[in-house]
Amino acid sequence: MKKLQIDRSQMFNASLLFFITTAVQIGVEVHGFQSIIFKDAKQDAWISIILSFLAAHIVVFVMFKTLEMYDSDDIYGIHLDVFGKYIGNLINLILIIYCFLVYFAIIENYTEVINTWVFPFLSPSFITITLLILVIYTFTGGLRVMIGICFFSYILPLWILIVLLYPLEYSNVNYLLPVFDNDFISILKGAYSMTFTIVGFEVFNVLYPYVKEKNKAKKYVHLGLLSTLSIYLFVMLISLTFFSGEQLERAVWATLTLFSIVHLPFFERIELLTICFWMLIILPNLCLYAWSAYRGLTRMINITEKKFIIIFAAIVFIGSLFIRTRTQVEEMTYLFGEIAFCLVFVYPFILNIIVNIKKLFSKKKAKKSGSN
Numbered sequence: 613m614k615k616l617q618i619d620r621s622q623m624f625n626a627s628l629l630f631f632i633t634t635a636v637q638i639g640v641e642v643h644g645f646q647s648i649i650f651k652d653a654k655q656d657a658w659i660s661i662i663l664s665f666l667a668a669h670i671v672v673f674v675m676f677k678t679l680e681m682y683d684s685d686d687i688y689g690i691h692l693d694v695f696g697k698y699i700g701n702l703i704n705l706i707l708i709i710y711c712f713l714v715y716f717a718i719i720e721n722y723t724e725v726i727n728t729w730v731f732p733f734l735s736p737s738f739i740t741i742t743l744l745i746l747v748i749y750t751f752t753g754g755l756r757v758m759i760g761i762c763f764f765s766y767i768l769p770l771w772i773l774i775v776l777l778y779p780l781e782y783s784n785v786n787y788l789l790p791v792f793d794n795d796f797i798s799i800l801k802g803a804y805s806m807t808f809t810i811v812g813f814e815v816f817n818v819l820y821p822y823v824k825e826k827n828k829a830k831k832y833v834h835l836g837l838l839s840t841l842s843i844y845l846f847v848m849l850i851s852l853t854f855f856s857g858e859q860l861e862r863a864v865w866a867t868l869t870l871f872s873i874v875h876l877p878f879f880e881r882i883e884l885l886t887i888c889f890w891m892l893i894i895l896p897n898l899c900l901y902a903w904s905a906y907r908g909l910t911r912m913i914n915i916t917e918k919k920f921i922i923i924f925a926a927i928v929f930i931g932s933l934f935i936r937t938r939t940q941v942e943e944m945t946y947l948f949g950e951i952a953f954c955l956v957f958v959y960p961f962i963l964n965i966i967v968n969i970k971k972l973f974s975k976k977k978a979k980k981s982g983s984n
Contacts, residue, residue, distance in 0.1 A: 618684070618821055622755040626828035628763065629816070633836025635762035635896040636812030638843060640721040641945075643890075645809045645844070646851040646866040653802030654857065655787060656794045658848050660802030664810055665841040667803065669834060671960050672813060676830045678964045679820045681971060687817035688911045690963070694970055704908050710955055711905035714811070716928055717948045718897050719743055720935050722890070729868060729887055740932045744925040746891070747898045751921045755822060758899040765893050772886055773843065776850055776867075778874045783853035807957065808949035810844070812897060813837065814956045818904045864938075 649657040682690055687707070692700035723739045731739070750761060816833060823829045851866050863869055871883035879885065906920045935941060 619755075623822050623824050624756060624759050626823050626825040626832050628759055629819075629823065629829055629832040630836045630839065631766045632759060632762045632815075632819070632896070632900075633813055633833050634840045634843070635765045635893075636815055636900055637810050637837075637840040639812070639894050639897045640718055640725065640890070641809040642844070642847065643721075643725055643867050644863070644865040645806065646848055646855075647861055647863050648805045648809075649802040649848070650852075650857070650860050652805055653799045654794050655789070655852060656792060656799050657802050657852060658788075658845060659792075660799050661806060661841070661844050661848055663799065663803040664806035665837060665844075667957060668810055668813060668837055671957055672816075672830070672833055672837065674964050675814075675817060675960045676820075676833075678960065678967050679817065680826075681967055683826070684821050686819075686821050686907065687963075688908045690967065692911065694963075694966055701912055704911060707955070708905045708908040710951060711901045711908070712924070712927070713948050713951065715898055715901040715905075715924075716931055717808070717945055718894055718901075719928060720932060720941055721945065722894055723932070724938065724941050725865065725868070725887060725890075729865075730884055736936070737929070737933070740929055743891070743898070744929060746895065747902060748921050748925055750895060750899050751902055752918055755903065758896065758903060761892075761899065762896040765896050769889060769893055772889070773846065775874055775882060775886070776847065776870060779850055779854045779870050782873075783850065785853055787853050787856065788849075804953065805949075807953045808945060810840070811952045811956050812900075815900045815904050818907050819900075 646657065649660050653660040678690065679685075679687075682693070685693075688704045691703045694700070695703060719740060722743065723736050726739050727734065727736055750757060813833065813836075816829075820826070820829065847867060850870065851860060854870060855863060855866065860866060868883050868887065871886050872881070874882045876882060902921060902924055905924065906915075906917060909915060909920060935944060
């Protein structure tokens with residue numbers, strides 16, 4: 613088993629996990645997650661959001677329980693220890709492919725938004741190449757640079773939330789009533805629909821060895837989840853009170869529609885500014901998923917960061933040539949959401965059980981050998 617090589621200069625303080633959590637969870641999906649949840653939970657969609665984050669807190673708790681058993685190893689090393697070289701590397705390969713798929717989905721969704729709202733006649737390939745070059749530049753700066761981007765992607769876009777207060781002038785609180793009118797199964801379906809929107813915290817399975825104060829890591833991740841919950845809940849409540857049910861169900865990008873009604877004296881179409889500004893918000897998503905894939909690949913082969921990210925970007929670009937229509941993007945996002953649910957919300961429990969069983973057998977074996 614190849615040991616994890618940790619560059620001490622790339623380690624960071626646990627408090628930064630708060631910003632990383634929010635940065636990786638708020639991405640391009642926030643543009644139109646409302647209609648997806650509303651189709652299932654209707655006016656109780658805000659309850660679905662709370663339930664989805666409650667599930668995320670439980671998963672994070674279990675995830676850290678597993679990581680704490682190994683102290684200074686990541687999920688890739690845990691797989692190799694628990695399952696052995698061949699099965700461990702196979703599971704690691706699945707996680708690497710998952711990181712690639714999420715990265716690809718983010719790129720495609722953001723490219724579509726840019727093409728639809730800002731530059732309808734600009735080649736999607738040009739937008740994709742521009743994003744990939746930006747990620748390559750950031751990625752080669754190292755982990756601490758990516759974490760610095762996470763900090764700024766949390767602080768700088770806060771003005772966007774203030775702008776979203778403007779539609780409250782036209783909101784109708786009665787749209788939220790009656791509360792709990794939908795059955796619990798529908799509300800759970802709405803929570804399930806949030807899967808692809810709130811994933812991202814699974815990157816801590818790879819980041820954990822690089823945290824300096826590991827005993828404080830869990831606390832800051834949970835605080836980050838609460839921060840993300842407040843943002844998604846804020847956006848959803850404004851959307852539910854502004855749009856009627858029929859309007860929200862048909863709205864592909866409800867958040868962008870909310871921005872489009874805001875008219876400032878010095879800026880006519882503020883949604884264009886927010887879409888372009890969103891590049892700063894999705895950049896940490898892209899960088900950390902690419903970095904997570906890179907850390908897994910280094911367990912199998914020797915490859916430099918620069919060579920990896922160039923090959924990774926080339927594969928993403930080639931894949932983007934086959935996705936062009938809105939229907940294809942929706943189908944791809946839905947499929948990746950199902951994969952993410954299995955790997956992010958189900959698999960951590962299975963892994964934790966297997967690790968505990970292995971540790972139990974190891975202790976019993978150690979006792980027997982000690983008594984002999």
